[in-house]
Amino acid sequence: MQTNGTANANDESNNIFPASDKIILNVGGIKYETYRSTLTSFPTTLLGSIFYHYSDKDNPLADPNHEKEFFIDRDGHLFHYIMQFYRTGKIPTMEQAIGLIPITAQELEDELEYFKIPTYPPSSFSATTLSPSLLSLRHKMIATEIDSFTSTLSNALLTISSQFKKEFFFKRQFQIRLEITFHNNERITDFNIHPSVNSTIKTQLQKSFDCFAMLGYAMLDRFGEEIGRYMTTTVQGCTWECKKVEEFGWGGLQQMYKVKIGVENSFEHDDVLNNCCLSSISDSLGSCDGSNEPMS
Known part of the structure; x- marks a missing residue:
């Protein structure tokens, strides 16, 4: 969800996370408020790994002019689906995505790949992206x-x-x-x-x-x-x-x-x-040797 002062203030009073855990992600000029713990709950993803290993001060995404704010040079509109994954653990189907923001299957796949969002085993997204013939x-x-x-x-x-x-x-x-x-x-x-x-x-x-x-x-x-x-x-x-x-x-x-x-x-x-042309000679020599043995 994009930044909304009134809504976020109401949510904060009921949230179990401390205010100090709250951060702002500025994605291509569009800002999202979330909690560090929301991102680090998926530590193998791009953002989960960064916010797990780095403090706010050392974070490579940190905006030096804004405390607790981090800049990501990606499409801010498409990031809505990435943020939805961090909050729900689910990836929307293409039908759901198109209903919210105009987007192509390739655009969604590109964002999932960039942010290292796991899509395997196949999710509902991959199952409905293409018709059987195209799949x-x-x-x-x-x-x-x-x-x-x-x-x-x-x-x-x-x-x-x-x-x-x-x-x-x-x-x-x-x-x-x-x-x-x-x-x-x-x-x-x-x-x-x-x-x-x-x-x-x-x-x-x-x-x-x-x-x-x-x-x-x-x-x-x-x-x-x-x-x-x-x-x-x-x-x-x-x-x-x-x-x-x-x-x-x-x-x-x-x-x-x-x-x-x-x-x-x-x-x-x-x-x-035994595995080249010399094998036949070796066999014949063996046979000759056997035939020339003295009889007992």
């Missing part, structure tokens, strides 16, 4: 992106492995690892390969992930566990680590997924023989 198309688009992402990961491991053929021959145990970080603000950083490879190869591999700058974080946030399980199941010796990290920077809370994916393989001489 099917949406599913296909997401599935295509995931297929492309896992294929790029697998191809990257194969390309890296091909740079170390000598090591695979002469080292009984050999390990390669790819590290890459996907940010919620559509950036990719920390692209590292161990052991290091030719700079041209590294640049080519890095470019192959550029198309996932926008969706990489979202895919890992929604399907990271399943992607990891797929990689470790389909790529022999594959290891997978996907860790969510939150850091505060100039733009406020930064969220990212740090992925470490690698291949740890060892080989035995007989295993190689």
Whole structure:
């Protein structure tokens, strides 16, 4: 609810929260009054995390000219739905949203994503946003992106492995690892390969992930566990680590997924023989040896 002096004064006398807990959120010029405890009751969300970890003085959103006031550079009208979530724990359906403020499904999704409002498992909002036919198309688009992402990961491991053929021959145990970080603000950083490879190869591999700058974080946030399980199941010796990290920077809370994916393989001489063209020679030699044994 937007600021209303009379209404807020009446509410305050009946509220169990102390007046010192009250704060003002200035969202794009529209002010909302609420309680710090209302926001911190959802500590994994953007505002819940900020107001849980920071005092008023150190808060990165604090307005230096107004005590207990915090500025957020987002659409103040759309923030009505974010505030509604903090107060009720529920997200409105599109029918309810359109009835209050003109809004599109994409606009609402963008605000929920920015403020890190949980929408999974599917809420009433996601169930009524699209018709079954459009929802099917949406599913296909997401599935295509995931297929492309896992294929790029697998191809990257194969390309890296091909740079170390000598090591695979002469080292009984050999390990390669790819590290890459996907940010919620559509950036990719920390692209590292161990052991290091030719700079041209590294640049080519890095470019192959550029198309996932926008969706990489979202895919890992929604399907990271399943992607990891797929990689470790389909790529022999594959290891997978996907860790969510939150850091505060100039733009406020930064969220990212740090992925470490690698291949740890060892080989035995007989295993190689049994799985290449040399196996037939090995079998024939074994048969000859058996036939030449002296009879008892």
